[in-house]
Amino acid sequence: MARATLSxxxxxxxxEKTALIMEAALKVFSDxxxxxxxxxxxxxxxxxxxxxLLYYFASKDDIHRRLLERLLDTWxxxxxxxxxxxxxxxxxxxYIRRKLEMSRDYPQESRLFANEILRGAxxxxxxLAGQLRALVDExxxxxxxxxxxxxxxxxxxxxxxFSIWAATQHYADFDxxxxxxxxxxxxxxxxxxxxxxxxxxxxxxxxxx
Amino acid sequence: MARATLSxxxxxxxxEKTALIMEAALKVFSDxxxxxxxxxxxxxxxxxxxxxLLYYFASKDDIHRRLLERLLDTWxxxxxxxxxxxxxxxxxxxYIRRKLEMSRDYPQESRLFANEILRGAxxxxxxLAGQLRALVDExxxxxxxxxxxxxxxxxxxxxxxFSIWAATQHYADFDxxxxxxxxxxxxxxxxxxxxxxxxxxxxxxxxxx
DNA sequence: CGTGTTTATGACCACTTGGTCAAAATTCAG
DNA sequence: CTGAATTTTGACCAAGTGGTCATAAACACG
Numbered sequence: 001m002a003r004a005t006l007s008x009x010x011x012x013x014x015x016e017k018t019a020l021i022m023e024a025a026l027k028v029f030s031d032x033x034x035x036x037x038x039x040x041x042x043x044x045x046x047x048x049x050x051x052x053l054l055y056y057f058a059s060k061d062d063i064h065r066r067l068l069e070r071l072l073d074t075w076x077x078x079x080x081x082x083x084x085x086x087x088x089x090x091x092x093x094x095y096i097r098r099k100l101e102m103s104r105d106y107p108q109e110s111r112l113f114a115n116e117i118l119r120g121a122x123x124x125x126x127x128l129a130g131q132l133r134a135l136v137d138e139x140x141x142x143x144x145x146x147x148x149x150x151x152x153x154x155x156x157x158x159x160x161x162f163s164i165w166a167a168t169q170h171y172a173d174f175d176x177x178x179x180x181x182x183x184x185x186x187x188x189x190x191x192x193x194x195x196x197x198x199x200x201x202x203x204x205x206x207x208x209x
Numbered sequence: 210m211a212r213a214t215l216s217x218x219x220x221x222x223x224x225e226k227t228a229l230i231m232e233a234a235l236k237v238f239s240d241x242x243x244x245x246x247x248x249x250x251x252x253x254x255x256x257x258x259x260x261x262l263l264y265y266f267a268s269k270d271d272i273h274r275r276l277l278e279r280l281l282d283t284w285x286x287x288x289x290x291x292x293x294x295x296x297x298x299x300x301x302x303x304y305i306r307r308k309l310e311m312s313r314d315y316p317q318e319s320r321l322f323a324n325e326i327l328r329g330a331x332x333x334x335x336x337l338a339g340q341l342r343a344l345v346d347e348x349x350x351x352x353x354x355x356x357x358x359x360x361x362x363x364x365x366x367x368x369x370x371f372s373i374w375a376a377t378q379h380y381a382d383f384d385x386x387x388x389x390x391x392x393x394x395x396x397x398x399x400x401x402x403x404x405x406x407x408x409x410x411x412x413x414x415x416x417x418x
Numbered sequence: 419c420g421t422g423t424t425t426a427t428g429a430c431c432a433c434t435t436g437g438t439c440a441a442a443a444t445t446c447a448g
Numbered sequence: 449c450t451g452a453a454t455t456t457t458g459a460c461c462a463a464g465t466g467g468t469c470a471t472a473a474a475c476a477c478g
Contacts, residue, residue: 050467155408158394222454247434269436
């Protein structure tokens with residue numbers, strides 16, 4: 001038995017099934033949270049039996065951990081793209097756009113992450129204090145540089161980034177509330193949010209004077 | 210047996226125990242989510258036996274529902290205070306300050322609410338579409354009025370409110386992440402957030418020209 | 419085809435969970 | 449003090465949970 005844990009050249013079936021199960025798990029975990037999700041539910045969603053699911057993943061924690069790992073890579077990508085040599089306001093509004101696109105296209109991933117942080121990040125606290133903090137430090141330096149040379153307004157770069165995370169992820173994590181408040185207008189919520197945020201942050205970032 | 214459900218003049222003991230249990234339940238629910246919380250945990254936290262807990266509350270759902278009810282009242286209070294006759298920018302920044310204070314002083318309530326919305330608001334969807342939407346409509350009209358008479362910049366009032374909700378609640382719901390990124394500077398996170406947001410929104414709201 | 423390996427599953431298990439109940443302990447009014 | 453009402457609890461239960469295991473089916477390949 002070649003456990004999926006030993007990853008020396010996965011079979012075709014192994015590749016297919018693990019992907020299938022992870023998709024199902026993402027859906028169930030993001031809808032019900034880690035504790036709220038059950039293996040039966042995930043197995044059902046994936047169309048496999050529970051023992052079969054546990055043939056590919058060592059445990060419930062294992063699936064969850066691998067989902068988070070896969071997520072964190074792509075999750076930080078938009079911020080990584082923030083370029084020190086670009087036009088400052090465009091770089092920051094570009095970042096906002098990319099984050100909003102992620103909320104629109106990968107809401108399940110956003111909610112999976114939100115769940116994890118809400119619970120106190122039990123599985124990724126090292127990543128936050130390590131990888132994430134390092135990346136934020138790097139980009140914070142760039143933004144602070146822009147502020148000091150007068151290319152953008154004086155802002156606390158870390159809290160600026162927090163506000164961008166919050167405002168953009170809101171449209172994935174709090175989608176239910178957004179829809180309830182907007183009613184029929186909710187159709188255009190991502191376009192409207194983009195227009196508002198880009199315009200508002202542009203105005204807020206323009207150097208004073 | 211006078212079930213706590215029948216609320217005709219609660220006994221001293223009834224008043225005390227229900228309050229005690231709700232405090233414990235708030236803590237456990239906000240830390241672990243609805244499904245993740247167990248009655249044993251709540252009973253333990255409250256220092257009562259499980260059957261005793263169920264003497265005061267009909268079920269797990271019952272406790273949760275009553276917590277949410279109590280929450281929603283106070284939750285909307287900061288927005289209710291937004292006054293059409295006040296100075297526009299001050300009114301909005303005042304709202305931001307009040308919301309940040311709530312994140313600082315009632316983080317458990319914030320996370321309880323976040324949990325509920327993340328799961329698709331199964332217990333409060335009517336409240337969102339009713340009470341909340343009505344309130345937002347009312348305040349949106351005020352803000353839009355200010356924008357149209359040139360007292361503040363042209364903004365999409367609904368998405369402005371979303372951004373304020375997101376940015377302020379972020380400091381309660383994503384506290385773990387905020388602390389990880391700020392490191393030792395996290396001590397002053399609420400003061401720094403207030404300074405940044407008030408200044409940034411002031412700049413963003415100033416009428417152009 | 420035959421055979422070793424991979425994949426799949428039904429039956430099962432220990433443990434947790436929300437909830438019940440009868441009976442005991444406590445409180446309280448007169 | 450006493451009896452009725454309120455409060456508390458240990459013992460218990462059915463359903464659901466993550467996970468195991470022996471066995472069977474499907475597959476790869478010479």
